[in-house]
Amino acid sequence: MKSAEEDAYCYAPSLSFSLPLDDPCLSPEHHGTQASRGRYYPRPNGTPALERPRIEITSYGHFPEEDAEDSSGTGNTAAKQVNSIVTLTLPNADGYRDPSCLSPASSMSSRSCHSEASSHESGLSCNYENSPQNSPWQSPCVSPKGGSPRTSVSDESWIGSRPLSQPSSPCGGKRKYSFSETGSGCLKYHLYSPSHSPGPSPRTSPRLSVTDDTWMANTNQYTNSAIVAAINALSTDGVSDLGEGVPLKARKTCLEPCLSINLKMEPRGVELSPAEFEDQEEFGPSSRLPFKKDTYGRSFLDVPQHAFTWASSKPYMSASLPALDWQLPTRSGLYSLQIEVQPKSHHRAHYETEGSRGAVKALAGNHPVVQLHGYTESDPLTLQLFIGTADDRLLRPHAFYQVHRITGKTVSTPTHEVLHCSTKVLEIPLLPENNMRAVIDCAGILKLRNSDIELRKGETDIGRKNTRVRMVFRVHINQPNGRTISLQVASSPIECSQRSAQELPLVDKQSVESCCASGGERMLLTGHNFHPDSRVVFVEKAQDGCQVWEKEAKVDKAASSSTSLLVDIPPYHNQKLSCPVVVNFFVCSGKHRRSQCQHFTYLPPNVLTIKTEPHDDYEVHRPCSQNVSGLTLPSNPYYSPEVLPPVVSVDLRPNVSFTACPQRLGGKPSSFPLSSSPSPSAKLQDLSPTHFPKSLYNGSSPHQMGPHQSLVVQQGPDAQSASGCFQQSLLYPPRIIAGPAGLHSTSPNITEEHPFHSTHHIAPSQPTTEDTNQCPQLPKGTGKSSPSSFSPDGGKPSPAAVSIKQEPQELDQVYLDDGKYRKWIYSFM
DNA sequence: TAACTGGAACCAAAC
């Protein structure tokens, strides 16, 4: 017998909503979690809830295939079996923030417009069902059937439509900007703004800014976000139980309507008008044109020279996908998305005024390879690729870089290029005959001019020195029950600047991640741009960012080269450590050329640490998508924070279950029952030893953790004020309070596969005495355990208390200081 | 010929 919760997952809700629109400019403090403050969730502070827009979610027990275009929501729903109707009260209008009210200190202030767009897009992309008819944006902000405004916008015109300057190349550059171009690059996109003209305005960028005039549209977007989150609660195989929380994406960060634009249409391609498209659908699959009608944007065209036809992919539509700045897990259940071959650490991006600089390559001269493991179906899937950030913040689309589709004889991989909000997304087939493996020889990187992006309304990121990116891969796996599992993996960072790539030393690997405080071990650094006079400097910073310790490591020049440095690890200044301390080190070549900071952990005697920090920040920025000390997350990539139980129980034995925590912003801790039981669907099935990072177990079996250790993460006591998971983490650093039976953390983030991502930004609100006195300089993340650190008795940790150490740090400092990473160390005391 | 690649000139911002 299915539980009510399970039932909820299987329902495809249709939504209708209304909004009071009397207060377009909203106070920032309401931004965020209030999305979850529906009628079911009174404000924690007791503030009486005002009249709020409501979402009525009608769940149906089946998924009508082809009534997607019933955007009015009034179509044939009457004929459907209505299982339940839930009314969700949206946050009051003041829960929404007009861009004019943006606060630089807000969680989104540092986000790029891309991010905003993508966040916004989440409001348009979270119908998590196969059936597009359930798309939330069918409602108010979406044109009725057949009336979806589609505008032809070329790739170039999109670029050109960016708000400001056009290329001023004396010779006009190699690319021309034509706002009206609709030639072969003719694009179609959906405008969700009801006020938008379907025709492309010369200055109408897909990255539209919100003004008072456009607030209505944004209100709808916001509503979409809320709806989306609600749908997530119903449609993912996550924990979404309306009884536990209203799944609302409580953060509105997009300033413009989300657009899904298909780019780079092939010459032979066929475009359908929305009506035509629907007509096609009405004739059923057999009538479908050989493009992936039901995929991203629903009107992609296949690359002609390849046998693969996009129509063969399992259907999903862009509108049903999570926003690009959503943090998704790398694995879920049996599925695991992995980068088999990482891209090179350097790839010079090309400007629009330049010709392509080719595809991103791997170190050996080949190309990156991505593979989906655990997928045994015969249906092809679509791998999505976009360019993401590589800094210390949440992984999100990079504002200054876009993926560039490479075509030509040398490219073996067929691709689609689509525009998801303002972010180009490359779609690559994952074919069972290729073992769900894709060679990424089709993706270059385009650099957008800083001035163009920075001057864009709402943009807060700066481009200068913001030249590192990651390739972000996503795959969406439809389940037989109608759910979709989405996985994401990000590559190692790629330096895209010519100058930096040529000049700055870069550390690719370090042979040793930690050692005892006395130092003395030798560490081999491999990378690039090392010089004979390169120095390796270990530094430690205090909580206020002030450097409190610096020690230059001795470099064995005889054993070093331009790509490697052999150094003696200097002793830590305090030989009486009681807990691991993570410091930074960097390679310094010359006066100003420093590498990114790397992390190194000094260990006290007899302290067992668990890896919490990957080598490079790219893993750090696999937000909520990676391993948490080797623990995999449940197959709930679309958890909405509000509906996720804060309690995660992790049994470190293989094949144990475990529930996830919110991965999205906007979590509402108060709505989390502290001891809610995990959803059956949230069970983690695979925790086999191979899924534990070697640094955690150092090749040993996870059983070394003990036969039955568990990790329980509990919600912080009063994190309501935080605007989401992310901000919650700022307020409530995780604390693991564990006994022999397991680990216990007060942070919900630990429940994520990659919890440290957000915890990196934590400011300690509840420092323990130990934290403050014993370890004022809490570990900064890396914390890759050395073998010796794991267990003094042969790998079996003593059943002692486990604590997570964390360094208090100002958020903005975290943002501003390169090389800052999350600061978690699990130590077995 | 087009795509790709490496280098460098030029310029502006930052220092």
Place this chain on the structure above:
DNA sequence: TAGTTTGGTTCCAGT
């Protein structure tokens, strides 16, 4: 404020 440094952008030339 002027000089220097640094980094972004554009252009050129070779493969």
